[in-house]
Amino acid sequence: MTDLDQLKTDALTRIENAPDAAALEALRIEFLGKQGSISGLMKTLGGMSPEERQVQGPLLNGLRTETADAIAARKEVLENTELEARLAGESIDLTLPAPEVPRGSVHPVSQVMDEIAEIFADLGFAVATGPEIEDDWHNFTALNMSETHPARAEMDTFYFPDRDAEDHRMLLRTHTSPVQIRTMKAASANGGEPVRIIAPGRVYRSDSDATHTPMFHQVEGLAIDRDIHLGHLKWTLETFFKALFERDDIVLRLRPSYFPFTEPSVEFDVGYSNEGGRRVVGGHGDAEGHDWMELGGSGMVNPRVLEFAGFDPNEWQGFAFGLGIDRLTMLKYGMNDLRAFFDGDGRWLSHYGFSPFDQPTLSGGVGARA
Known part of the structure; x- marks a missing residue:
């Protein structure tokens, strides 16, 4: 070999x-x-x-x-x-829990919108929606806003070049108030009936800086009946804030103001304090260490708006209010920068987001406080 x-x-x-x-x-x-x-x-x-x-x-x-x-x-x-x-x-232990898998989260704004809807549902309000591409009649005229009102200016509103069949200018809605008009028109078409709705959603204005974004979120409320007054408005807002912030020491202050779609008009403030660099809602704004913070506008629906929507102002009356959902989210969950809401940063979302399978609930809170 x-x-x-x-x-x-x-x-x-x-x-x-x-x-x-x-x-x-x-x-x-x-x-x-x-x-x-x-x-x-x-x-x-x-x-x-x-x-x-x-x-x-x-x-x-x-x-x-x-x-x-x-x-x-x-x-x-x-x-x-x-x-x-x-x-x-090897053997498989079928009694062990399944391994954690990556999953998405609910954006804080979406979470607060759900909480708002839940609270007002307990108060008898339905959720109403409407188109985000609106005409200027529903967005301005029907809300008693004159042709020369500053909000109609090109620098404040996103207009489209085309018009609808009735020659109305088309635009991205600047508030969710058109939903109120559409809801009242539908109710008056049925012979007139009480209305209790909230209208949450996206709105658009030509404004962008550290505290404003071209797109943001609002919720507006509307109650129409034959015996509505400002006392009902104040109670509704106080009850809502107590449930949202989960505190019984919410103090609400109404200040006279002016809006073309309400008369009389009031802005509402809540008492707050600074705790560790964070604004904490609660307490009396005139107490030591506390102050007042404006959160929105409201008032009794202007008779002209009722007429535009088909209601007889001699028979019907009601209140309306508007709130910024993004700001409420920042206050409730301790956030300081509005721009982070729209950055889409996964780290921010994983920190502030909510599990879609384990969301906090406020059910029962309104009834206890009411």
Whole structure:
């Protein structure tokens, strides 16, 4: 038997009997590594004559190929044996909880919108919606806003170049008040009936800085009946804030103001204090360490608005109010920068977002405080 035959027999026998992956890797290095015996023989081909190389070359290449194939085959056998042993020894504990999987979160604004809807549902208000692309009649005229009102200016409102069939200018709604008009028109078309709705949603204004964004969120409320007065408005707002902020010491202050769609008009403030650099709603604004913070506008629905919507102002009256949902979210959950709401930063969302399967609920809170 030649030296190559002996080397081949020795290599294949030892590879076949390799007990584990570590031993097999050691054999691979011994035979095929840079300093391996077969690799050393391959290096001698360069010093041979063409005639010798023609004879020895195929033999050495064949030896190297057979050795490499044997190593690969033995490696597959060892891996399969190891896998079978592991499967035989392992068992699945079906009583263990499933592993946590990545999942999305509810944006804080969406969470607060749900909380607002829940609170007002307990107070007998339905949620009403309307188009975000509006006409200027529903957005301005029907709300008693004159043709020269500053809010109609191009610099404040996103207008479209086209008009509707009645020659009204089309725009992105600047508030959710058009939903109130559409709801009242539908109610008056049915012969007149009480209305109690809130209208949450996106609104748009041409304004952008550290505290304003071109798109933001509002919720407006409307109650129409035959015996509504400002006392009902104040009670409704106080009850709402107590439930939203989960505090019984909410103090509401009404200040005379002016809005074209309400008469009389009032702005409402709540008492708050600064605690650790955070504004905390609660307490009396005139008490030591407290102050007042304006949160929205409201008032009794202007008789002209009732007429535009088809209600007889001599028979019907009601109140309306408006709030910024983004600001309420910042106050309730301790956020300082409005722009982060719209950045889409996954880190911010994972910190402030809510689990879609474990959202906080306010059910029962309104009834307890009412």
